[in-house]
Amino acid sequence: MRWASQRRPWLTAAVLLTAAVAAAAAIVMLTKPQPREAFHGLPHTYSYLQADSSGKVQLHMMSAAPADIVLRSAGMPLRPIAAYGINGGFFYGSDLLSVAILNDRPVNGVQGAYGSGWFNAKYPRGTLVWDGASGTMSVQVVSSGDDLSVTDRGHYWAQGGISMNLQHEELWQATAAAEHLPYAEEQRMRSGLVYNGDGKLWLIVTPSRCTAEAFRTAILETVPGEQREGIFLDGDGSSQMNAEEAVLTGDSRPVVQMIALAGGS
Structure with missing residues:
Protein backbone atom coordinates (compact mmCIF):
# COMPACT_ATOMS: atom_id res chain seq x y z
CA MET A 1 0.00 0.00 0.00
CA ARG A 2 2.89 2.37 0.78
CA TRP A 3 4.33 1.70 -2.72
CA ALA A 4 0.99 2.60 -4.31
CA SER A 5 0.71 5.84 -2.36
CA GLN A 6 4.26 6.82 -3.35
CA ARG A 7 3.50 6.16 -6.99
CA ARG A 8 0.35 8.27 -7.08
CA PRO A 9 2.12 11.68 -7.46
CA TRP A 10 4.05 10.35 -10.47
CA LEU A 11 0.81 9.21 -12.10
CA THR A 12 -0.76 12.61 -11.46
CA ALA A 13 2.25 14.36 -12.97
CA ALA A 14 2.14 12.11 -16.03
CA VAL A 15 -1.55 12.84 -16.58
CA LEU A 16 -0.99 16.59 -16.25
CA LEU A 17 1.95 16.45 -18.66
CA THR A 18 -0.10 14.54 -21.23
CA ALA A 19 -2.93 17.06 -20.94
CA ALA A 20 -0.51 19.95 -21.37
CA VAL A 21 1.01 18.39 -24.49
CA ALA A 22 -2.45 17.81 -25.97
CA ALA A 23 -3.48 21.40 -25.24
CA ALA A 24 -0.31 22.74 -26.83
CA ALA A 25 -0.89 20.61 -29.93
CA ALA A 26 -4.46 21.90 -30.19
CA ILE A 27 -3.26 25.51 -29.97
CA VAL A 28 -0.70 24.88 -32.71
CA MET A 29 -3.39 23.35 -34.95
CA LEU A 30 -5.73 26.29 -34.34
CA THR A 31 -3.09 28.91 -35.07
CA LYS A 32 -1.57 27.11 -38.05
CA PRO A 33 -2.62 28.81 -41.31
CA GLN A 34 -5.23 26.70 -43.11
CA PRO A 35 -4.92 26.11 -46.86
CA ARG A 36 -7.00 28.59 -48.84
CA GLU A 37 -9.62 27.48 -51.32
CA ALA A 38 -8.69 27.76 -54.98
CA PHE A 39 -11.37 30.43 -55.44
CA HIS A 40 -10.49 32.51 -52.37
CA GLY A 41 -10.17 36.24 -53.10
CA LEU A 42 -11.78 36.22 -56.55
CA PRO A 43 -14.04 39.14 -57.54
CA HIS A 44 -17.22 38.81 -55.50
CA THR A 45 -19.94 39.27 -58.13
CA TYR A 46 -22.71 37.52 -56.21
CA SER A 47 -24.79 37.76 -53.03
CA TYR A 48 -25.15 34.76 -50.73
CA LEU A 49 -28.23 33.59 -48.86
CA GLN A 50 -28.89 30.53 -46.71
CA ALA A 51 -32.46 29.60 -45.85
CA ASP A 52 -34.33 26.66 -44.33
CA SER A 53 -37.77 25.65 -45.58
CA SER A 54 -40.68 24.54 -43.42
CA GLY A 55 -39.79 21.00 -44.50
CA LYS A 56 -36.26 21.40 -43.11
CA VAL A 57 -34.60 21.61 -46.53
CA GLN A 58 -31.55 23.86 -46.27
CA LEU A 59 -30.84 25.95 -49.36
CA HIS A 60 -27.52 27.62 -50.13
CA MET A 61 -28.06 30.29 -52.77
CA MET A 62 -25.84 32.55 -54.83
CA SER A 63 -27.61 35.48 -56.50
CA ALA A 64 -26.01 37.06 -59.55
CA ALA A 65 -26.73 39.06 -62.67
CA PRO A 66 -27.12 36.71 -65.66
CA ALA A 67 -24.49 38.72 -67.54
CA ASP A 68 -21.96 37.56 -64.94
CA ILE A 69 -22.57 33.85 -65.63
CA VAL A 70 -20.01 31.79 -67.52
CA LEU A 71 -20.92 28.25 -68.56
CA ARG A 72 -17.75 26.17 -68.69
CA SER A 73 -16.46 22.62 -68.75
CA ALA A 74 -15.09 21.15 -65.53
CA GLY A 75 -13.95 17.53 -65.77
CA MET A 76 -13.22 17.38 -62.03
CA PRO A 77 -14.87 18.08 -58.68
CA LEU A 78 -15.64 21.78 -58.37
CA ARG A 79 -13.64 22.52 -55.23
CA PRO A 80 -10.18 22.65 -56.90
CA ILE A 81 -11.48 25.00 -59.62
CA ALA A 82 -10.62 28.69 -59.20
CA ALA A 83 -14.15 29.94 -59.79
CA TYR A 84 -17.30 30.57 -57.79
CA GLY A 85 -20.38 28.66 -58.89
CA ILE A 86 -22.27 25.37 -58.86
CA ASN A 87 -22.55 22.18 -60.87
CA GLY A 88 -24.38 22.19 -64.18
CA GLY A 89 -26.31 19.67 -66.24
CA PHE A 90 -26.58 15.90 -66.45
CA PHE A 91 -23.69 13.83 -67.77
CA TYR A 92 -22.43 10.30 -68.30
CA GLY A 93 -18.70 9.68 -68.13
CA SER A 94 -17.16 12.62 -69.97
CA ASP A 95 -20.27 13.26 -72.11
CA LEU A 96 -22.52 16.19 -71.25
CA LEU A 97 -26.17 15.18 -71.64
CA SER A 98 -27.68 18.64 -71.10
CA VAL A 99 -27.53 21.78 -73.19
CA ALA A 100 -24.72 24.07 -72.03
CA ILE A 101 -24.06 26.76 -74.63
CA LEU A 102 -22.30 30.11 -74.38
CA ASN A 103 -22.65 32.45 -77.37
CA ASP A 104 -23.63 29.56 -79.67
CA ARG A 105 -20.67 27.41 -78.60
CA PRO A 106 -21.25 24.24 -76.57
CA VAL A 107 -18.91 24.14 -73.58
CA ASN A 108 -17.75 20.52 -73.97
CA GLY A 109 -17.04 20.22 -77.68
CA VAL A 110 -18.32 21.45 -81.02
CA GLN A 111 -21.79 22.10 -82.41
CA GLY A 112 -23.57 18.89 -83.35
CA ALA A 113 -21.22 16.57 -81.47
CA TYR A 114 -22.66 14.09 -78.97
CA GLY A 115 -21.77 14.98 -75.39
CA SER A 116 -20.70 18.51 -76.31
CA GLY A 117 -23.50 20.38 -74.56
CA TRP A 118 -25.35 21.12 -77.80
CA PHE A 119 -28.10 18.60 -77.01
CA ASN A 120 -30.49 17.62 -74.27
CA ALA A 121 -29.96 13.89 -74.79
CA LYS A 122 -32.99 11.73 -75.66
CA TYR A 123 -35.74 14.14 -74.60
CA PRO A 124 -36.74 17.79 -75.05
CA ARG A 125 -36.08 19.33 -71.65
CA GLY A 126 -36.41 22.60 -69.79
CA THR A 127 -33.50 24.89 -70.64
CA LEU A 128 -32.92 28.22 -68.91
CA VAL A 129 -31.94 30.81 -71.51
CA TRP A 130 -30.50 34.28 -71.01
CA ASP A 131 -30.98 36.45 -74.10
CA GLY A 132 -28.22 39.01 -73.71
CA ALA A 133 -29.48 41.28 -76.47
CA SER A 134 -32.98 41.65 -75.00
CA GLY A 135 -31.91 41.24 -71.37
CA THR A 136 -34.58 38.61 -70.72
CA MET A 137 -34.58 35.11 -69.25
CA SER A 138 -36.91 32.23 -70.05
CA VAL A 139 -37.26 28.48 -69.75
CA GLN A 140 -37.55 26.86 -73.19
CA VAL A 141 -38.22 23.16 -73.73
CA VAL A 142 -35.75 22.15 -76.45
CA SER A 143 -33.81 19.19 -77.77
CA SER A 144 -30.77 21.10 -78.99
CA GLY A 145 -29.19 24.49 -79.49
CA ASP A 146 -30.84 24.62 -82.92
CA ASP A 147 -34.24 24.97 -81.22
CA LEU A 148 -33.36 27.96 -79.04
CA SER A 149 -35.19 31.24 -79.60
CA VAL A 150 -32.72 34.11 -79.01
CA THR A 151 -32.25 37.58 -80.48
CA ASP A 152 -28.51 37.38 -81.13
CA ARG A 153 -26.69 34.05 -81.52
CA GLY A 154 -23.49 35.75 -80.41
CA HIS A 155 -24.85 37.02 -77.10
CA TYR A 156 -26.65 34.45 -74.97
CA TRP A 157 -26.24 31.40 -72.81
CA ALA A 158 -28.45 28.35 -72.37
CA GLN A 159 -28.34 25.84 -69.51
CA GLY A 160 -30.26 22.59 -69.79
CA GLY A 161 -32.00 20.73 -66.98
CA ILE A 162 -35.60 19.81 -66.14
CA SER A 163 -38.49 22.29 -65.99
CA MET A 164 -39.62 23.31 -62.47
CA ASN A 165 -42.77 25.14 -63.66
CA LEU A 166 -42.77 27.37 -60.59
CA GLN A 167 -45.61 29.43 -62.14
CA HIS A 168 -47.75 26.38 -62.92
CA GLU A 169 -48.41 24.25 -59.85
CA GLU A 170 -50.85 22.05 -61.74
CA LEU A 171 -48.34 21.20 -64.49
CA TRP A 172 -44.98 20.68 -62.85
CA GLN A 173 -45.20 16.99 -61.91
CA ALA A 174 -46.50 15.86 -65.31
CA THR A 175 -43.93 18.00 -67.10
CA ALA A 176 -41.07 16.73 -64.92
CA ALA A 177 -42.15 13.16 -65.66
CA ALA A 178 -42.35 13.88 -69.41
CA GLU A 179 -38.83 15.35 -69.26
CA HIS A 180 -37.66 12.29 -67.27
CA LEU A 181 -36.47 13.94 -64.07
CA PRO A 182 -34.36 11.19 -62.46
CA TYR A 183 -34.99 9.98 -58.90
CA ALA A 184 -37.76 12.50 -58.28
CA GLU A 185 -39.20 10.52 -55.35
CA GLU A 186 -35.88 9.62 -53.72
CA GLN A 187 -34.07 11.44 -50.92
CA ARG A 188 -31.22 13.12 -52.79
CA VAL A 223 -36.16 32.40 -53.06
CA PRO A 224 -36.89 36.15 -53.07
CA GLY A 225 -38.95 37.87 -55.73
CA GLU A 226 -42.02 37.34 -57.87
CA GLN A 227 -42.52 35.67 -61.26
CA ARG A 228 -39.94 33.03 -60.47
CA GLU A 229 -39.11 30.24 -62.89
CA GLY A 230 -36.32 27.72 -63.14
CA ILE A 231 -34.91 24.27 -63.76
CA PHE A 232 -33.65 21.28 -61.84
CA LEU A 233 -29.97 20.53 -62.50
CA ASP A 234 -28.00 17.35 -61.93
CA GLY A 235 -28.10 16.35 -58.28
CA ASP A 236 -27.05 14.07 -55.45
CA GLY A 237 -23.25 13.60 -55.45
CA SER A 238 -23.00 16.15 -58.26
CA SER A 239 -24.63 18.85 -56.11
CA GLN A 240 -21.61 21.05 -55.44
CA MET A 241 -21.02 24.74 -54.70
CA ASN A 242 -17.95 26.97 -54.57
CA ALA A 243 -18.77 30.06 -52.50
CA GLU A 244 -16.79 32.12 -50.04
CA GLU A 245 -19.52 31.50 -47.49
CA ALA A 246 -20.12 27.78 -48.11
CA VAL A 247 -18.24 24.97 -49.82
CA LEU A 248 -20.53 22.05 -50.70
CA THR A 249 -18.73 19.05 -52.15
CA GLY A 250 -21.52 16.51 -52.77
CA ASP A 251 -19.66 13.21 -52.85
CA SER A 252 -16.63 14.92 -54.46
CA ARG A 253 -17.26 13.25 -57.81
CA PRO A 254 -15.91 14.85 -60.99
CA VAL A 255 -18.59 16.78 -62.88
CA VAL A 256 -18.46 17.59 -66.58
CA GLN A 257 -19.85 21.12 -66.46
CA MET A 258 -19.98 24.15 -64.15
CA ILE A 259 -22.19 27.22 -63.93
CA ALA A 260 -19.51 29.72 -62.91
CA LEU A 261 -19.34 33.38 -61.99
CA ALA A 262 -17.22 35.67 -64.15
CA GLY A 263 -13.78 36.48 -62.78
CA GLY A 264 -12.53 32.91 -62.29
CA SER A 265 -9.72 31.22 -64.12
Missing part, protein backbone atom coordinates in the same frame (compact mmCIF):
# COMPACT_ATOMS: atom_id res chain seq x y z
CA MET A 189 -29.07 16.24 -52.61
CA ARG A 190 -30.27 18.62 -55.33
CA SER A 191 -29.28 21.66 -57.40
CA GLY A 192 -31.28 24.21 -59.35
CA LEU A 193 -31.18 27.44 -61.34
CA VAL A 194 -33.95 29.99 -60.79
CA TYR A 195 -34.64 33.55 -61.95
CA ASN A 196 -37.18 36.12 -60.78
CA GLY A 197 -39.03 39.07 -62.28
CA ASP A 198 -36.35 41.48 -61.07
CA GLY A 199 -33.82 39.89 -63.41
CA LYS A 200 -31.86 38.15 -60.64
CA LEU A 201 -30.53 34.64 -61.12
CA TRP A 202 -30.20 32.22 -58.21
CA LEU A 203 -27.71 29.32 -58.21
CA ILE A 204 -29.07 26.89 -55.62
CA VAL A 205 -27.73 23.76 -53.91
CA THR A 206 -29.11 21.80 -50.98
CA PRO A 207 -27.00 19.32 -48.99
CA SER A 208 -30.28 18.12 -47.44
CA ARG A 209 -31.48 14.83 -48.85
CA CYS A 210 -34.99 15.47 -50.15
CA THR A 211 -37.44 14.67 -52.93
CA ALA A 212 -37.74 16.87 -56.00
CA GLU A 213 -41.08 18.14 -54.68
CA ALA A 214 -39.59 19.12 -51.31
CA PHE A 215 -36.73 20.93 -53.07
CA ARG A 216 -39.14 22.79 -55.34
CA THR A 217 -41.33 23.72 -52.36
CA ALA A 218 -38.28 25.04 -50.50
CA ILE A 219 -37.47 27.24 -53.50
CA LEU A 220 -41.01 28.62 -53.59
CA GLU A 221 -40.81 29.37 -49.86
CA THR A 222 -37.39 30.98 -49.73
Whole structure:
Protein backbone atom coordinates (compact mmCIF):
# COMPACT_ATOMS: atom_id res chain seq x y z
CA MET A 1 0.00 0.00 0.00
CA ARG A 2 2.89 2.37 0.78
CA TRP A 3 4.33 1.70 -2.72
CA ALA A 4 0.99 2.60 -4.31
CA SER A 5 0.71 5.84 -2.36
CA GLN A 6 4.26 6.82 -3.35
CA ARG A 7 3.50 6.16 -6.99
CA ARG A 8 0.35 8.27 -7.08
CA PRO A 9 2.12 11.68 -7.46
CA TRP A 10 4.05 10.35 -10.47
CA LEU A 11 0.81 9.21 -12.10
CA THR A 12 -0.76 12.61 -11.46
CA ALA A 13 2.25 14.36 -12.97
CA ALA A 14 2.14 12.11 -16.03
CA VAL A 15 -1.55 12.84 -16.58
CA LEU A 16 -0.99 16.59 -16.25
CA LEU A 17 1.95 16.45 -18.66
CA THR A 18 -0.10 14.54 -21.23
CA ALA A 19 -2.93 17.06 -20.94
CA ALA A 20 -0.51 19.95 -21.37
CA VAL A 21 1.01 18.39 -24.49
CA ALA A 22 -2.45 17.81 -25.97
CA ALA A 23 -3.48 21.40 -25.24
CA ALA A 24 -0.31 22.74 -26.83
CA ALA A 25 -0.89 20.61 -29.93
CA ALA A 26 -4.46 21.90 -30.19
CA ILE A 27 -3.26 25.51 -29.97
CA VAL A 28 -0.70 24.88 -32.71
CA MET A 29 -3.39 23.35 -34.95
CA LEU A 30 -5.73 26.29 -34.34
CA THR A 31 -3.09 28.91 -35.07
CA LYS A 32 -1.57 27.11 -38.05
CA PRO A 33 -2.62 28.81 -41.31
CA GLN A 34 -5.23 26.70 -43.11
CA PRO A 35 -4.92 26.11 -46.86
CA ARG A 36 -7.00 28.59 -48.84
CA GLU A 37 -9.62 27.48 -51.32
CA ALA A 38 -8.69 27.76 -54.98
CA PHE A 39 -11.37 30.43 -55.44
CA HIS A 40 -10.49 32.51 -52.37
CA GLY A 41 -10.17 36.24 -53.10
CA LEU A 42 -11.78 36.22 -56.55
CA PRO A 43 -14.04 39.14 -57.54
CA HIS A 44 -17.22 38.81 -55.50
CA THR A 45 -19.94 39.27 -58.13
CA TYR A 46 -22.71 37.52 -56.21
CA SER A 47 -24.79 37.76 -53.03
CA TYR A 48 -25.15 34.76 -50.73
CA LEU A 49 -28.23 33.59 -48.86
CA GLN A 50 -28.89 30.53 -46.71
CA ALA A 51 -32.46 29.60 -45.85
CA ASP A 52 -34.33 26.66 -44.33
CA SER A 53 -37.77 25.65 -45.58
CA SER A 54 -40.68 24.54 -43.42
CA GLY A 55 -39.79 21.00 -44.50
CA LYS A 56 -36.26 21.40 -43.11
CA VAL A 57 -34.60 21.61 -46.53
CA GLN A 58 -31.55 23.86 -46.27
CA LEU A 59 -30.84 25.95 -49.36
CA HIS A 60 -27.52 27.62 -50.13
CA MET A 61 -28.06 30.29 -52.77
CA MET A 62 -25.84 32.55 -54.83
CA SER A 63 -27.61 35.48 -56.50
CA ALA A 64 -26.01 37.06 -59.55
CA ALA A 65 -26.73 39.06 -62.67
CA PRO A 66 -27.12 36.71 -65.66
CA ALA A 67 -24.49 38.72 -67.54
CA ASP A 68 -21.96 37.56 -64.94
CA ILE A 69 -22.57 33.85 -65.63
CA VAL A 70 -20.01 31.79 -67.52
CA LEU A 71 -20.92 28.25 -68.56
CA ARG A 72 -17.75 26.17 -68.69
CA SER A 73 -16.46 22.62 -68.75
CA ALA A 74 -15.09 21.15 -65.53
CA GLY A 75 -13.95 17.53 -65.77
CA MET A 76 -13.22 17.38 -62.03
CA PRO A 77 -14.87 18.08 -58.68
CA LEU A 78 -15.64 21.78 -58.37
CA ARG A 79 -13.64 22.52 -55.23
CA PRO A 80 -10.18 22.65 -56.90
CA ILE A 81 -11.48 25.00 -59.62
CA ALA A 82 -10.62 28.69 -59.20
CA ALA A 83 -14.15 29.94 -59.79
CA TYR A 84 -17.30 30.57 -57.79
CA GLY A 85 -20.38 28.66 -58.89
CA ILE A 86 -22.27 25.37 -58.86
CA ASN A 87 -22.55 22.18 -60.87
CA GLY A 88 -24.38 22.19 -64.18
CA GLY A 89 -26.31 19.67 -66.24
CA PHE A 90 -26.58 15.90 -66.45
CA PHE A 91 -23.69 13.83 -67.77
CA TYR A 92 -22.43 10.30 -68.30
CA GLY A 93 -18.70 9.68 -68.13
CA SER A 94 -17.16 12.62 -69.97
CA ASP A 95 -20.27 13.26 -72.11
CA LEU A 96 -22.52 16.19 -71.25
CA LEU A 97 -26.17 15.18 -71.64
CA SER A 98 -27.68 18.64 -71.10
CA VAL A 99 -27.53 21.78 -73.19
CA ALA A 100 -24.72 24.07 -72.03
CA ILE A 101 -24.06 26.76 -74.63
CA LEU A 102 -22.30 30.11 -74.38
CA ASN A 103 -22.65 32.45 -77.37
CA ASP A 104 -23.63 29.56 -79.67
CA ARG A 105 -20.67 27.41 -78.60
CA PRO A 106 -21.25 24.24 -76.57
CA VAL A 107 -18.91 24.14 -73.58
CA ASN A 108 -17.75 20.52 -73.97
CA GLY A 109 -17.04 20.22 -77.68
CA VAL A 110 -18.32 21.45 -81.02
CA GLN A 111 -21.79 22.10 -82.41
CA GLY A 112 -23.57 18.89 -83.35
CA ALA A 113 -21.22 16.57 -81.47
CA TYR A 114 -22.66 14.09 -78.97
CA GLY A 115 -21.77 14.98 -75.39
CA SER A 116 -20.70 18.51 -76.31
CA GLY A 117 -23.50 20.38 -74.56
CA TRP A 118 -25.35 21.12 -77.80
CA PHE A 119 -28.10 18.60 -77.01
CA ASN A 120 -30.49 17.62 -74.27
CA ALA A 121 -29.96 13.89 -74.79
CA LYS A 122 -32.99 11.73 -75.66
CA TYR A 123 -35.74 14.14 -74.60
CA PRO A 124 -36.74 17.79 -75.05
CA ARG A 125 -36.08 19.33 -71.65
CA GLY A 126 -36.41 22.60 -69.79
CA THR A 127 -33.50 24.89 -70.64
CA LEU A 128 -32.92 28.22 -68.91
CA VAL A 129 -31.94 30.81 -71.51
CA TRP A 130 -30.50 34.28 -71.01
CA ASP A 131 -30.98 36.45 -74.10
CA GLY A 132 -28.22 39.01 -73.71
CA ALA A 133 -29.48 41.28 -76.47
CA SER A 134 -32.98 41.65 -75.00
CA GLY A 135 -31.91 41.24 -71.37
CA THR A 136 -34.58 38.61 -70.72
CA MET A 137 -34.58 35.11 -69.25
CA SER A 138 -36.91 32.23 -70.05
CA VAL A 139 -37.26 28.48 -69.75
CA GLN A 140 -37.55 26.86 -73.19
CA VAL A 141 -38.22 23.16 -73.73
CA VAL A 142 -35.75 22.15 -76.45
CA SER A 143 -33.81 19.19 -77.77
CA SER A 144 -30.77 21.10 -78.99
CA GLY A 145 -29.19 24.49 -79.49
CA ASP A 146 -30.84 24.62 -82.92
CA ASP A 147 -34.24 24.97 -81.22
CA LEU A 148 -33.36 27.96 -79.04
CA SER A 149 -35.19 31.24 -79.60
CA VAL A 150 -32.72 34.11 -79.01
CA THR A 151 -32.25 37.58 -80.48
CA ASP A 152 -28.51 37.38 -81.13
CA ARG A 153 -26.69 34.05 -81.52
CA GLY A 154 -23.49 35.75 -80.41
CA HIS A 155 -24.85 37.02 -77.10
CA TYR A 156 -26.65 34.45 -74.97
CA TRP A 157 -26.24 31.40 -72.81
CA ALA A 158 -28.45 28.35 -72.37
CA GLN A 159 -28.34 25.84 -69.51
CA GLY A 160 -30.26 22.59 -69.79
CA GLY A 161 -32.00 20.73 -66.98
CA ILE A 162 -35.60 19.81 -66.14
CA SER A 163 -38.49 22.29 -65.99
CA MET A 164 -39.62 23.31 -62.47
CA ASN A 165 -42.77 25.14 -63.66
CA LEU A 166 -42.77 27.37 -60.59
CA GLN A 167 -45.61 29.43 -62.14
CA HIS A 168 -47.75 26.38 -62.92
CA GLU A 169 -48.41 24.25 -59.85
CA GLU A 170 -50.85 22.05 -61.74
CA LEU A 171 -48.34 21.20 -64.49
CA TRP A 172 -44.98 20.68 -62.85
CA GLN A 173 -45.20 16.99 -61.91
CA ALA A 174 -46.50 15.86 -65.31
CA THR A 175 -43.93 18.00 -67.10
CA ALA A 176 -41.07 16.73 -64.92
CA ALA A 177 -42.15 13.16 -65.66
CA ALA A 178 -42.35 13.88 -69.41
CA GLU A 179 -38.83 15.35 -69.26
CA HIS A 180 -37.66 12.29 -67.27
CA LEU A 181 -36.47 13.94 -64.07
CA PRO A 182 -34.36 11.19 -62.46
CA TYR A 183 -34.99 9.98 -58.90
CA ALA A 184 -37.76 12.50 -58.28
CA GLU A 185 -39.20 10.52 -55.35
CA GLU A 186 -35.88 9.62 -53.72
CA GLN A 187 -34.07 11.44 -50.92
CA ARG A 188 -31.22 13.12 -52.79
CA MET A 189 -29.07 16.24 -52.61
CA ARG A 190 -30.27 18.62 -55.33
CA SER A 191 -29.28 21.66 -57.40
CA GLY A 192 -31.28 24.21 -59.35
CA LEU A 193 -31.18 27.44 -61.34
CA VAL A 194 -33.95 29.99 -60.79
CA TYR A 195 -34.64 33.55 -61.95
CA ASN A 196 -37.18 36.12 -60.78
CA GLY A 197 -39.03 39.07 -62.28
CA ASP A 198 -36.35 41.48 -61.07
CA GLY A 199 -33.82 39.89 -63.41
CA LYS A 200 -31.86 38.15 -60.64
CA LEU A 201 -30.53 34.64 -61.12
CA TRP A 202 -30.20 32.22 -58.21
CA LEU A 203 -27.71 29.32 -58.21
CA ILE A 204 -29.07 26.89 -55.62
CA VAL A 205 -27.73 23.76 -53.91
CA THR A 206 -29.11 21.80 -50.98
CA PRO A 207 -27.00 19.32 -48.99
CA SER A 208 -30.28 18.12 -47.44
CA ARG A 209 -31.48 14.83 -48.85
CA CYS A 210 -34.99 15.47 -50.15
CA THR A 211 -37.44 14.67 -52.93
CA ALA A 212 -37.74 16.87 -56.00
CA GLU A 213 -41.08 18.14 -54.68
CA ALA A 214 -39.59 19.12 -51.31
CA PHE A 215 -36.73 20.93 -53.07
CA ARG A 216 -39.14 22.79 -55.34
CA THR A 217 -41.33 23.72 -52.36
CA ALA A 218 -38.28 25.04 -50.50
CA ILE A 219 -37.47 27.24 -53.50
CA LEU A 220 -41.01 28.62 -53.59
CA GLU A 221 -40.81 29.37 -49.86
CA THR A 222 -37.39 30.98 -49.73
CA VAL A 223 -36.16 32.40 -53.06
CA PRO A 224 -36.89 36.15 -53.07
CA GLY A 225 -38.95 37.87 -55.73
CA GLU A 226 -42.02 37.34 -57.87
CA GLN A 227 -42.52 35.67 -61.26
CA ARG A 228 -39.94 33.03 -60.47
CA GLU A 229 -39.11 30.24 -62.89
CA GLY A 230 -36.32 27.72 -63.14
CA ILE A 231 -34.91 24.27 -63.76
CA PHE A 232 -33.65 21.28 -61.84
CA LEU A 233 -29.97 20.53 -62.50
CA ASP A 234 -28.00 17.35 -61.93
CA GLY A 235 -28.10 16.35 -58.28
CA ASP A 236 -27.05 14.07 -55.45
CA GLY A 237 -23.25 13.60 -55.45
CA SER A 238 -23.00 16.15 -58.26
CA SER A 239 -24.63 18.85 -56.11
CA GLN A 240 -21.61 21.05 -55.44
CA MET A 241 -21.02 24.74 -54.70
CA ASN A 242 -17.95 26.97 -54.57
CA ALA A 243 -18.77 30.06 -52.50
CA GLU A 244 -16.79 32.12 -50.04
CA GLU A 245 -19.52 31.50 -47.49
CA ALA A 246 -20.12 27.78 -48.11
CA VAL A 247 -18.24 24.97 -49.82
CA LEU A 248 -20.53 22.05 -50.70
CA THR A 249 -18.73 19.05 -52.15
CA GLY A 250 -21.52 16.51 -52.77
CA ASP A 251 -19.66 13.21 -52.85
CA SER A 252 -16.63 14.92 -54.46
CA ARG A 253 -17.26 13.25 -57.81
CA PRO A 254 -15.91 14.85 -60.99
CA VAL A 255 -18.59 16.78 -62.88
CA VAL A 256 -18.46 17.59 -66.58
CA GLN A 257 -19.85 21.12 -66.46
CA MET A 258 -19.98 24.15 -64.15
CA ILE A 259 -22.19 27.22 -63.93
CA ALA A 260 -19.51 29.72 -62.91
CA LEU A 261 -19.34 33.38 -61.99
CA ALA A 262 -17.22 35.67 -64.15
CA GLY A 263 -13.78 36.48 -62.78
CA GLY A 264 -12.53 32.91 -62.29
CA SER A 265 -9.72 31.22 -64.12
